[in-house]
Amino acid sequence: MNTQRASEIAESPIMANVTLDGTPxxxxxxxxxxxxxxxxxxxxxxxxxxxPVGELAEQPAEE
Known part of the structure; x- marks a missing residue:
């Protein structure tokens, strides 16, 4: 994940599906x-x- 996207997620009121080594x-x-x-x-x-921000991964939203 890049720094800009991580900042957007951190500032958003909507919970994003982010993982670190597979852990939400x-x-x-x-x-x-x-x-x-x-x-x-x-x-x-x-x-x-x-x-490091690069270790975070955004997972697709579940439908």
Missing amino acids: VYIQHVDEDTEMARVFPLDHPERELSV
């Missing part, structure tokens, strides 16, 4: 200067992580 995550914040994202797994919100 929520993007809290994106630092565009360092290309790092602050995320947490949906099933473990207490486990915040800082990860």
